[in-house]
Amino acid sequence: MTAPEFSTPPPEPSRRLRSFLMAIAPFTGITIFFLSWELYVRISGVRPLTLPLPSDVLRHVIENPEFYWRNGLVTFQEAFWGFWLAFIAAMVVATVMAHSRFMERATMPVIVLIQSTPIAVLVPVFLLWFGFSPWPKILTAALFAWIPFVANALTGLRSIDAETHELLRSVNASRWEVYWRLRIPHSLPYLFSAARICIGLALVGAVVGEFFNSQEGLGNAARVAQSRLLVDQLWGSVFVLAFIGVASVIVLTAAERRLLRWHSSQSVI
């Protein structure tokens, strides 16, 4: 006896090809980008001072691992601590604001003030306060990253479902329980999308801080390279900074996958 025809789904011949294409898709864009760059420089004969070959830059980075590791680590640490400082400060402020309309109204103008001030102009102030320590860079990184964090944290903590809140109230759940069991998990997707932006912003903050006054870090390496026309080192710093940013986003995405398994942004298709 053969099974009736409708008992098996029709074959999907292109399935394998499709999943293969999906797997390599992220790399194709990058590859095309660098290949076009390489080809353009080789064909047009543009001076290396204007635009070096990406392969030359890469070779320079690989040949000077100690230099880039040391400076990269400095910049990464400044951005890292700035990022977490921004996160903690934003959670504290957003928590207070989410629990009191008065505090929200009182705090909002300060946030707008910080948001509208070009933060880079504060770096000299931080230098006055903290001198040659990592703190001016960490604070700059934190201020750059703070605004998206506080805005998204406030939205996340506030926008809980009214009926779910009422359900928790029906058993007289405390404010702390509502906060911990409902507001915080609800705001996780908002915090992750803020974190994506803030990784880049914290790196910008750290580099800007280093431009002003620093003896180390990739921002400093780039500044020195520019003044001495060390094109490879200038672009090498750019490459390593980009690498730090991308690697951080990849780590963040992995954490998001684990923590937000329940969220619609993680669903397949």
Place this chain on the structure above:
Amino acid sequence: MVAINEPAICFDSVSKWFRRKGQITHALADVSLDIAPGEFVSLIGPSGCGKSTMLRLVGGLIPVDRGEVRINGESAGEARRRKHYSFVPQHPALLPWRTVKENVALLGQLNKRAGAAGIAADAQLALLHDIGLGPFVDSFPSELSGGMQQRVSIARAFALGAPVMLLDEPFSALDEITRADMKYLLLDLWSRTGSTAVFVTHSIPEAVALSDRVVVLGNRPGHIRTIVDVDLERPRQEDIEDSEQFHALVSDVRSALKAGFDSV
């Protein structure tokens, strides 16, 4: 101490006003109603008649403006602090980051000081199996249909097992076929508990099929028009909806509601 014939829920000339953007709405006017322990009472009426307001007054979720609401002799707020309510909201209101079984355990884990932890974990699992959610205990709510999500919401209420059940149009977002199933599932679970149930609905057959009494409300301001006694035998199965008695009761409630509309 609670006297034997003390009502489980007592509305004593309760009035309620809402102030919103300078406008004052008279939501309930001088409502008195006694609900006996273990009784299933439905509140039905046009939109804005105050039936949801009554439910929230019972639950101590909003304060009474005049009069008094007592739950087994104590205030609604006190009953809430002691976790005397199993609440089934209109939408499932599940926590999307918790699996089905974690959602069912939620109410027991909150407000631990009240000492009402609900039924044990294995009894919760048995309950989920009973109502056909066995294969889904480890699923997230987003993986379930609307009907299954509402099932979880009902299971969550029974897992707490409080003496008073508050149901706020729990089936209104479901399709007709799912609704029919849910009604008798709810009745079956409720009949095992002996809890007092207050059920808000828009559906006349639903109110009749479930209740011991149907309280028909009128609006502007909300008041009790009439109370229809439903003397259908328990336990009830879906076939009671074919009986003549059922149809007579449905038409009683309908004409009481109509009288309310005509007087507006």
